[in-house]
Amino acid sequence: MMRKVLVFLALIGFAFALLPLAYRAGVADEPNALATAYLERAPAELATANVVTAIVVSYRGFDTLGEVAVLFAATAGVGALLTKKRLGSAGARAPRKEATEVLGTAARLLTSLLALFGVYIFTHGHLTPGGGFQGGVVIATAVLLNILARPQSHLAHGLMTAVESLSGAAYVALGLLGAFLAWGFLDPRALPLGELGKLVSAGAIPLIYSVVGLKVGAELSGILEALKGDRE
């Protein structure tokens, strides 16, 4: 009871603290100077149609690198936590039920489509809403579907690890390329910018997003597999 009262009080207090921000700050009328600068400079400087992508991959690319690192650390943590050996008998539970016919069929049908869609999303991140993370997640859904459809099957774990490692290394290498060929680490202008709106444009951004997409896809698949509990 006491606890409930305290929880209630804590939430009231928290809401009270949120009041001046979430409820009183209102809606902005104009983008601020920084936003305007991004909107105006991104197409010109980086030839990206999607300004958000320009910010994510280039201007604040260091954040994105960090973001990849976060996901990577999480994957590593999950991988260390959930091995078959550590989960023991509780992990390797009795044989799972086979998936239904509907699920099996859908999985067969959708897997390649989903993968393709994911690739599309991350290769077009500089043009349309989308990007490496989004694409990676879509690819991971394909893996999820397959896990659900065939619980007994094993992912090509070695391959996944290799993809994950190499795409990560490629990201770093692309960043270094920017440092050597352009003006700084992670600068996508290491490659020719091309024409705004084309697939091959925006310098290294599509490449970066592609390796990020592969890496995220591999990592999320790895996490899903680990959560399944039969990772070696």
Add this chain to the structure above:
Amino acid sequence: MVNPLYLFAASLGVAFLLPLVDKLGRKLSLALAYLTLAAWLAAGLSYLWALSFGGAQATLFGTAGFEAPLAIMLRVGLAEAAGLSALSLVGLLAAISMRNKLRDSPIGGLMTLLMALMGMSGIVLTRDLFNLFVFLEISSIASYGLIAYDDRKAALRAGFKYMIAGGIASALYLIGVVYIYRFTGQLNLDLAASSPGLAGAAGSAAVFFLLAALLVELKPFPANGWAIDVYHAADPGVAGILSGASATALMLALWKILPLLGPAHLSLVAGSGLLSFVAGNLAGARQGNARRMLGYSSVAQLGLVMAVIALNELYGLGGEGFVYLTAGGLLLNHLLAKTGLFLITEKAPSGGTTALGGLLALALVGLPPFPGFWAKWSLVQALVAKGQWAIIALILAASLVEAFYVLRWFGSLAKGKADESQLEPRASLFAPALLALALTGFGVLSGWNAGLREPLLWAPFALAVLLYILDRLSVFVKAPLAIAAVAAFGYLATPGLDGLRQFFALMLLGGGALFLLSAMRKAGPRRGLMPLLGAATLSLGAVLLADSALSFFFAWEAMTLFSYLLVLRGKEGEKPALSYLSFGLGGAFLLMLGLLGGAGLWPGAPAGPAWALALAAAGILVKLGALGVHVWLPGAYAEADDEVSGFLSASMSKAGIFALIALMAALSLVPAGREALNQGWALRGLGWLGLATALFGALYAIYQEDIKKTLAWSSMGQLGYVVLALAINDQAGWTTALYLALNHFLYKGMLFLAIAGVVQRVGTRNMYEMGGLIKKMPFSFLSVLMAIIALSGVPPLSGFGGKWLLYSSLINKGWYLEAAVAFFASAVAFLYLYRLIHSIFLGQPKPSQALVKEAPLALTLPQGFLMAILLAVSAFPRLMLDPIMAIVGNRSGTILAFEGGRLSSPLGYWNGTLSMVVTAAVFGLCFVWMMVNLHNTQSVKQFNIVYAAERPHTPATTHYAFAFFEPYRKALGFLTRERAERFWESAGGGVSALGGALRRLYTGNGQTYALHIVLYVAILYLIMGVL
């Protein structure tokens, strides 16, 4: 300076590739990871070098080829470089000490380790608010993974709690950062801080969320249960990284966002920090588990650093340099020491573990020469200058509690009582050793920077190190070496000193050398004794050398430190050492406040305000063991090694006397001070305190069965007389004080040395288990006999001179009742003195002690030396009194004067030489008379006594020694009911109960911890509204 981005690239590249590399073997992975960490360390050090010596300026690095405000900026300044180096060092060393487990765990462990440290480095370097969030998350998420890496269940439980706390903190941070963006249009820290958008309630609330997130990450009380659980449960290496490296990074993050904070925010930080410091230490006081205790200490230390940073902003304590010195010093001290200690907790007990654990623990509690000492000094100095007494009191009180429980742990470690379940038997001590080395190095550097450049002040530490290195050698090698060092010190130091200090140098250094000599009474290396005793002796010398407040306090603390370790070395020294140190530090803190307030204790020092003098005097009185704060004394003196007890009583106690004299001397240099002294009730009070100490010291002494306890209480009482005499504060009083001090040195030295021999030969300290030793140990008997004659003040030995001087000056001063009580006290002294010599040397011998031999030469030699001096100054009092009276000089009129061999006061006179001659003549005549009349003497055997026509059979029943003064206890026992002991015990119990109540907050339920956090934030917000 190398662009730090490359380091991030290297870390990430290595981490990304590790799963592949690992297929080639774990050794390669480990090597690669360590190399990366080493690269960070090298970079950090190179920045530090470039910025401090290379003339480089703080540099901003853009990312992705753009600059702020478009892009994220990294900054390398002095603080960043220092933080980076420190956390890389800690991370590397922790990683090295974790290598066995990293080898056997999945590769994820190594990966998360790399990521965690990279995240922390990012926190240190970035200047972008959102990027800061990303790095905070990298480090926390990697830490979540790292906590679980070796799959210990407790760590998993704690890790989940950590994640809940981290999740809440990151939500808070995001809300804060996004609204700061909303109000300022910037994510770059510097640009946001200079933007006007943050003024007003909404801006303040946005900053509050950001701050709240950082505060939660910094583990403030009471929202820190999760952190303590993690420290408790995680692998010690991980705990070390979290407590040391992560805390450093977070603290730098807090430091970074300072420009955003308004006064209300700063008050929150300061208040929260102080509360954490106090509450963390209180809760730690009850903790038995080493790691959890270190956890409490960690949150406390972080709180203090946090508070210092905020207080500097609030009160303008001293600008950026001040923050580097204090907050930086405290943080550095914390991170190196705490990491080292965490690593130690899993090592099996050994000599090395003890030494390193001791070094780190002593560093942690802020003893010299470690960085914490200097930082605390400057902190308190600044606070005193601003008159922030309440804060000072809080900080010092909590520091004392911290010292108590940290050293309690060390005490049990030193006694081999570590009861950790997960101990690594063959663990290498490389990492903790390096950390300890770094601590020492930084400490010496800080001291050098603080202006302590006199090499002799550092000599105690140098000698301790030197002798520790040689510790395996026999004591017969080390003792002469140590004595030579003391002699060299004396040769170098004393010529430049004034008379008073030379006089004390004789007792302090000479006494130290004497007791060093006596340490050769046992063969073998006697490990630890020589380094500590030698260093303690030199630290006494250093006290005399001090010429500034800081150097005095430095030497004083060094003395406390070494004597604490000496007491701890005693067989049952654990508890007494702890109480010794608690009181020693408490006294030292009072002294520190006095020194900082302006009380001068060195030649030519100014006299400070009255309160400063009172505080300094109070601190010194604690060290002297004045009644009420004496409870440490009997145990410490009794349980230390026997020669150490003598050293403590004969020599070290004189350092306290010296400090008191120096204080009064400084005071009487200024007319105003003289006036204050002459009419104040303060001196009368001091006199009564000294008197009460004398009386109760004697009263307690008579009931002791333990011979060393008897001597300990006796020492306390004798020092009481000195204080009383000093309080008289005129020429006669001072002469008396110095005379008594020197006498006490002589006879207490003899007593302790003789008793050391007895205890060594007999193997017990209970007097009733001895008896009749006069025939076995005649020399020791003679020594004790002379000493007790001198101590009791019976003519013709020099002790009577002390009594005569004391009563003469007391009556002359008009302190009649004091004189009467002093008379009573010295009569009581007869009781224990008689008991001492009777129970040990006279009466019926014990058959088991039939083969006891005279004490070894190493003990009898110094006794003989002291005896010769005692006889000389008894026969010719001027030998001793002339120099003393020259030192005292003409203090507000001459009261005592010599005419030939006759010393006269306005009341009477005393001719030491003549009384000696008369006594000797009378004694000689009586002796001859006896000899002439002796007929046909027969020596009879044991038990051949007139015993109601029966012959007794056992010495145990015949030797009347146990509970010797029972009737006295019946009559006056109500006086000695250990009220002070009970008072301090209940005070300690109160603190402990408070801590016990506080730590009930930490229920172990992660959800309750989450509730604490949310409530903490909400309450903080409300408080900010009020501010």
Add this chain to the structure above:
Amino acid sequence: MNALEFLAGINPVAASGAALVLVGLWGVLARPNLFKIAIAFTVLETGVNLVILSVGYIRGRTAPILDAASDAATASARMTDPVPQALVLTAIVIGLAVTALMLSYALRLKAAGGGSSIEAYGEEKW
């Protein structure tokens, strides 16, 4: 200021985000099941993400993506603030990582036989 003005001044996205934050927080504080706590955190994070987005929200403007209909010159006049959108992307991924780890912890703890209630994991205390 009357009630109507007050209501008009509220940013609806931010307000709903804040409400979600509170709901999530309630879940974290009041549901003892480990998995539910993890889910509560995703609710909380979603709320926070909404709050982030709300800051960049400008009434009547489009997403900051150039297409045939708009050229770079007029972009800033027609588009919303892209920065919060970039930030929220990062925040989402980080949230995902936290959720994944939390679930793994929960699984691991449960596999060790302690059950699903957080109250069972309070061995480290005081």
Add this chain to the structure above:
Amino acid sequence: MDATLLQRVGYAFVSLFVITNYGLLLIGSMARISAKVQGRVGQPVYQPYIDIIKSSAKRNSIGHGVMFYLGPVFRLAGGVGTYMFIPAVFGSALFMNFSDSGDLLLVMYFIFFGQLGMALGASEGGHPYSAIGVSRGLAQMTAFEVPFALSVIAVAVQYGTLDITAIVAAQQGGFMHWTLATNPLAVVAALIAFLGMSMHNPFSVVIAPQEIPIGPPTEYQSNLLGMLQTNRAIFNGAKLVLYMNLFFGGATNIVVMVIKTFLIYFINVFVGQAFPRLRVDQSIRFFLGVPTLIGIASVLIAAF
């Protein structure tokens, strides 16, 4: 009145001879008086001489060790020394002894010399009764020293000196100048203390004959006992002379001294006949009670 050293030594021997005989006779006569009071015939007045001669003439001496032999030496030296530091007769070179060695404080502390030595000697005898006796004696001593010290301080304060000769000088000129008249409280306190000091009833538990034969000297016989008996006479005399000097105007010649000291001693015996013996703890509480308060009052009177 400058005497050569040799002369002074000679004087001292004379003075010592006088006090020894006087002390012995005093003890003898007091024992006789006590006997009369109790309705006995009692011993002859010269009995103490007989005792000493008998003891000294014994053919055998039993020894327990060095300290055992030295005990009586200490004791006797203590008694003789104490007397030597007190000027016995005011203004007399013959009886000034070596009182220029030190003042009243020296005398007060030299009293301990003999007691300490005796205690040590007795201890080495190895007899538990000796140790018990010493324990009791020392315990009681600490207590009666308090009123005694207070009254001595009162005297010192009153006359502004600790020099015994000067104290006596200040009391010259008739009864009204004696401390007895000027500060009677100090005298009362000191006399009560004297009862304890001389270990008569009711403070005789130290040597309590029934329980612990004779206390400290239990093991002593033959000439060692003789020395102790001699000392008893000298020491008694010395203390009486000291009291006389401090409180009763001193003496200008030997006759006055004899009369005054006899009377002072008589008070002792008188009280001893009237009161039963106290236990040690009782006597400690007693001395630290009313007599101490009287002593404090006397100091306050002298000071203000």
